[in-house]
Amino acid sequence: MAVTRTAPAVRAGTIHVLPKPFGIGATIGGVAALAAAFVGLLLDRNEALQEMMILVVVGAGAVVGGRTLGRFQERPKRISPPMAMSMLVAGWSGAALVALIAFALSGEFESIPSAFFEAVSATTTTGFTTIVDPQELTHAMRFLRVMLPWLCGLGVLIAGMGVLPVAIAGIELSPSRGLRRSEQLVTSTRGAVRNIFGMYLLLTATLLLGFLLGGMGPFDALSYALSTASTGGMANHAASIGHFDSAFIDWVATIGMVAAGGSLVIVWAALRGAWDSVLHSTELRLYGCLLLIGFLGVWLIGDNLTATEAAFSVSSMLSTTGLRSGNWAAGGSFTQAILLIGAGIGAMTGSVGSGFRLARVVRVALEVRRSLRGLLYPHRIGVIRIDGEATPEQSLERTYGYLWAHLITLTSIAVLVNVSSLDLMGTLTFSLSLISNVGIVLTDENIAAAVVLDRWSQTVAIVAMVLGRLSIYPVLVTIAGFARWLGRFRPHRSIGGS
Amino acid sequence: MRVIVVGAGEVGSYVAERLSRQGVDVFVIERDAKRAAHLAETIDVEVITGSGTHPTTLAEAGIDAADLLVAVTKSDEVNLVASILAKQADVPRTVVRIEAPELRGHDAAGLRRASGADLVIDPDEETAQEVLSLIEMPGAAEVAKLGNGEVFVIGARIPDHAPIVGKSLIELGVENEPDWDYIVSSIKRGSETIIPRGDYVIEPNDLVRIVCVRSARRKVAKLVGLARDVPREILLLGGGRTARLIAEKLRGTGARVQIIERDPDRARLIAEKLDGVRVLQGDITDSDVLDEADLPRIELVAALTGEDDANILASVYAKSAGVPETIAVVHRLNFLDLLDQVGVDAALSPRTATANGVLRFVRGDVAQVTTFLQGEVELLEFEIHSGSRADGSSICDLGLPRDVLIAAVVRDGRAQIARGRTELRKGDHVIVMAEPESVDTVAKTLD
Numbered sequence: 015m016a017v018t019r020t021a022p023a024v025r026a027g028t029i030h031v032l033p034k035p036f037g038i039g040a041t042i043g044g045v046a047a048l049a050a051a052f053v054g055l056l057l058d059r060n061e062a063l064q065e066m067m068i069l070v071v072v073g074a075g076a077v078v079g080g081r082t083l084g085r086f087q088e089r090p091k092r093i094s095p096p097m098a099m100s101m102l103v104a105g106w107s108g109a110a111l112v113a114l115i116a117f118a119l120s121g122e123f124e125s126i127p128s129a130f131f132e133a134v135s136a137t138t139t140t141g142f143t144t145i146v147d148p149q150e151l152t153h154a155m156r157f158l159r160v161m162l163p164w165l166c167g168l169g170v171l172i173a174g175m176g177v178l179p180v181a182i183a184g185i186e187l188s189p190s191r192g193l194r195r196s197e198q199l200v201t202s203t204r205g206a207v208r209n210i211f212g213m214y215l216l217l218t219a220t221l222l223l224g225f226l227l228g229g230m231g232p233f234d235a236l237s238y239a240l241s242t243a244s245t246g247g248m249a250n251h252a253a254s255i256g257h258f259d260s261a262f263i264d265w266v267a268t269i270g271m272v273a274a275g276g277s278l279v280i281v282w283a284a285l286r287g288a289w290d291s292v293l294h295s296t297e298l299r300l301y302g303c304l305l306l307i308g309f310l311g312v313w314l315i316g317d318n319l320t321a322t323e324a325a326f327s328v329s330s331m332l333s334t335t336g337l338r339s340g341n342w343a344a345g346g347s348f349t350q351a352i353l354l355i356g357a358g359i360g361a362m363t364g365s366v367g368s369g370f371r372l373a374r375v376v377r378v379a380l381e382v383r384r385s386l387r388g389l390l391y392p393h394r395i396g397v398i399r400i401d402g403e404a405t406p407e408q409s410l411e412r413t414y415g416y417l418w419a420h421l422i423t424l425t426s427i428a429v430l431v432n433v434s435s436l437d438l439m440g441t442l443t444f445s446l447s448l449i450s451n452v453g454i455v456l457t458d459e460n461i462a463a464a465v466v467l468d469r470w471s472q473t474v475a476i477v478a479m480v481l482g483r484l485s486i487y488p489v490l491v492t493i494a495g496f497a498r499w500l501g502r503f504r505p506h507r508s509i510g511g512s
Numbered sequence: 513m514r515v516i517v518v519g520a521g522e523v524g525s526y527v528a529e530r531l532s533r534q535g536v537d538v539f540v541i542e543r544d545a546k547r548a549a550h551l552a553e554t555i556d557v558e559v560i561t562g563s564g565t566h567p568t569t570l571a572e573a574g575i576d577a578a579d580l581l582v583a584v585t586k587s588d589e590v591n592l593v594a595s596i597l598a599k600q601a602d603v604p605r606t607v608v609r610i611e612a613p614e615l616r617g618h619d620a621a622g623l624r625r626a627s628g629a630d631l632v633i634d635p636d637e638e639t640a641q642e643v644l645s646l647i648e649m650p651g652a653a654e655v656a657k658l659g660n661g662e663v664f665v666i667g668a669r670i671p672d673h674a675p676i677v678g679k680s681l682i683e684l685g686v687e688n689e690p691d692w693d694y695i696v697s698s699i700k701r702g703s704e705t706i707i708p709r710g711d712y713v714i715e716p717n718d719l720v721r722i723v724c725v726r727s728a729r730r731k732v733a734k735l736v737g738l739a740r741d742v743p744r745e746i747l748l749l750g751g752g753r754t755a756r757l758i759a760e761k762l763r764g765t766g767a768r769v770q771i772i773e774r775d776p777d778r779a780r781l782i783a784e785k786l787d788g789v790r791v792l793q794g795d796i797t798d799s800d801v802l803d804e805a806d807l808p809r810i811e812l813v814a815a816l817t818g819e820d821d822a823n824i825l826a827s828v829y830a831k832s833a834g835v836p837e838t839i840a841v842v843h844r845l846n847f848l849d850l851l852d853q854v855g856v857d858a859a860l861s862p863r864t865a866t867a868n869g870v871l872r873f874v875r876g877d878v879a880q881v882t883t884f885l886q887g888e889v890e891l892l893e894f895e896i897h898s899g900s901r902a903d904g905s906s907i908c909d910l911g912l913p914r915d916v917l918i919a920a921v922v923r924d925g926r927a928q929i930a931r932g933r934t935e936l937r938k939g940d941h942v943i944v945m946a947e948p949e950s951v952d953t954v955a956k957t958l959d
Contacts, residue, residue, distance in 0.1 A: 391792070391804055392804070393801050395780055397780070397783040404783075404785070404787075
């Protein structure tokens, strides 16, 4: 009698829940395309009629298709963490695919791989580009480059904080102290979406006003507000915000980047008057300390950078925004080292920013302290306590596992990326920028977001940006789940004869 | 009066013995045949072998005629069921021991109500309170509070250098004039405990109990040679519930608390739950572990495990390492003399702490009962009711036996040390030191 082996049902279930998030992602991409088409209609008029038509068709098709896909899927009874991770990846994939189609059909990019690179860079809020001078692009295309990160950043925030039951690699969000359950940022799904969207919109509107007051035109003000709030860093000018040569605009952007890299949970607690939660946040204190130390270090010890440039550069790197103002390479090796570390660490948990993230840095630092104490006091039970709460060992183990995954990925990227024009510092900043989604290359002599890459480097960079934006594990979990699902179609191995 | 005690463990046997000495008919139900036989041989009670959750066993103990059921086994569930069965048999009052926090909390209020228990006792909580009282009064062997905290009873082993040494009670009385704020209420010398009279002279190594008003407790501490600061560096040996309760209470006082617990899982749990408390995992008799706690800095060690030998050994080690104050929980009272000899400053037992609650309940006319681990005397608090023979009488006119001492009177919330001429009034709370055999006489006199 033959004994057959069947694939676990849960794998099929994981695949089964992906159409809807993919559809939501596609809808997000479609909305961005339609918004870009509308901007093009207002500002480009007849100059780019064909491009607008393409955007309308792609956008409308994505919205209709995305919503239709969602209808074919029943609501899952339970969403397990691996399912949630795969749904996150599916959502991003939907948005990236629409962005790729829009960019590829626009004719603004020299090849489909370049369009793909731009699409991934925008949807992962990285900010790298293959366009040397964005002013050559139409308004519609420039707007699509900043709208996509804004909408995808919002999507990541809502999915990560409010909808999916997933705490990737041990950075769970704690509820704010002193607030009742009904007053928390994340209550019901609908409440979470409303609160997160409201705060994101508020930050964007405030930045828009600030940039307008600084003398920017309405289109640029809106573009840079979207780019800053999302930490996307996509710019309308080759010199980024440095193009405006305005200290006021630089400071508005600096404050905006600091806010965007901060935790929405903390901001929410502050707005609701739960100061206990704000003042006792270890992560916030570390964020403040690193910003201050980085600023003072770059300003006082580094070379040639003004206080404004120092503040701008540190907040841009730490928040993983990647907007630029001035040539930070002139700051010397010390400045470069500080900025490199900032990009590696990244933003706070609960923000749209990326990177290794401060919450994990706090955990790793406390683990170092615990290990040291363990040597001095071998019998002492070391408990890692963050914000007064004991952190579960299981969660800590996931963080340490993630640290290794992050380091291995970073090292692999640095080895695999082969950009002949970059020096050592350039290769390091490029690799860090990819995995932290900063979007800046800082060499010994220059700073840039536009990169010229061969196919191989471009492919590695695309993978790196996606791994960084989605915190590595969801991508690997999805690939593993997909491979298992494909395994169902292999002929079953029989044991014994019939 | 007929009382059924379910469980002849440490608490049950102690309660049975205390009640039996007051002439109460005590029936003890114990599952373990060996333990039951041992109890029957050592104290004057009726012992039935069986479970307190079996109606037949309860019937055998005469549940129909019982006035009180005291269920104090180690199992909360058994105690609750025994109480339910007793209430079904129309026993007027039941006392149950419940330790699990889940059953003591608000969520289990319905269950407790359903059990019909009139009093719920918790030995861990009582023991923790006793340790905390001893921490407040470093060097004391015993501390008790009565009269709503207005009256303190401080028991201390008198050191050679204590100012009280060599003085008679008359001399102390003269020094204390005109308004006495303390009185020596009992003295244990050797194995004998007495309620002393005027010509009795205090000697070194006496275990003296002094009743004082709240404001005089520091003065009394100096008098008996205990003038020390309240300890700030505290080491608790054993991470059981008692230690956790103590640590929780001490956390807010600024004291630095360390706990040593043998079980790794429990040690981790404590470390996670108690922020600010340092937890070491290891055996309390392991000198490496004790040394890691930095004993020279420690001001008080309390050994709270369930193992007497480990508690005593660790306390002795701590004492030898220079810890000024040691407290040990003991379960076998024959170790008490040994503790005195090896210099352990205070000993306490969950049994006395728990028994006080039960005895108070048994004697419905008494507001408070305190028994001591060393010595047979009891400290009682009575309220003078309207129509009492004592209402309007002077203490010297009450004709109380010589082994009874009215030590203090709390009137309108203010405590005063009682003198022979003190006139009692309705509403007074009277603090009395007495032998158990005289308790009934005192109760009748003051009722």
